[in-house]
Amino acid sequence: MKAFFTMAVFGFLSMVAVCDAAPPPFPQQENATENPLEIGESYFLAQEYRKALQPLLIAAGDGLGRASFLLGEMYEFALGVEQDQITASVFYMFGAHQGFGDAQFRIANRIERGVFAPYDRVASLKWYLLAAQNPTTTHSLKRSAQSAITIFVQRDCAECAEQLRQAEILAKDWKPVYDFDRIVEELSKPPADVR
Structure with missing residues (x-):
């Protein structure tokens, strides 16, 4: 299972790297005073999923499991992104490992x-x-x-x-x-x- 997950992670990262429409997996935060999880979650709760994507990716890259979970939800249920069960599972796995x-x-x-x-x-x-x-x-x-x-x-x-x-x-x-x-x-x- 771990080998399969690793292949899925690298496949996902490769796909993101070559696809211009998708953001990089974990972009860098531009303004250190902003809380990307709060920003992303507020957009998520307001159902502005496309706006939620970037800050949630930053927060997930910072190791915040809730952000990874919300990204998993977005990909599982096609909320502002194209539905992709593998990507949803990858983000759920990140969130699970992040506690x-x-x-x-x-x-x-x-x-x-x-x-x-x-x-x-x-x-x-x-x-x-x-x-x-x-x-x-x-x-x-x-x-x-x-x-x-x-x-x-x-x-x-x-x-x-x-x-x-x-x-x-x-x-x-x-x-x-x-x-x-x-x-x-x-x-x-x-x-x-x-x-």
């Missing part, structure tokens, strides 16, 4: 449904566990994450207990990463053996 709970839920759900990456029960459970415990997760998504975990625990399968144990270890050892290059580096590593 934003709603992005952790979204990536868990996408992994569980096989959107963006092959189904991986342990990875999906890890992100659900993190989202369920994260104070930044909205109440409804926190309940949905807890429900997904409960449904999994109630399954009667031989490998379920071991998969849950592995996911709990991964969730316990997880630490947020705020730097884009470190996220790509982290995702390029082979999965750790949790046994």
Whole structure:
């Protein structure tokens, strides 16, 4: 899954680099006194999505998970940009790695449904566990994450207990990463053996 994500990230960045219509993935902030997340989020909430794009890209590049999540929403639901599920997943993954709970839920759900990456029960459970415990997760998504975990625990399968144990270890050892290059580096590593 990590190799697939890394390929998707580099594919996305290559696409952005050659496409004149798309902004660079993480532009630099021009005025250091402005808060790009507040600006982007205010445009997003006012449904002025095209105006939200640039400041949200800056904020995501600064490691703000909420900005990455909002960019994921824009690409998932074609809000001011062309709909692109891979790009949405990339931004959700950035937000999840940056520690934003709603992005952790979204990536868990996408992994569980096989959107963006092959189904991986342990990875999906890890992100659900993190989202369920994260104070930044909205109440409804926190309940949905807890429900997904409960449904999994109630399954009667031989490998379920071991998969849950592995996911709990991964969730316990997880630490947020705020730097884009470190996220790509982290995702390029082979999965750790949790046994």
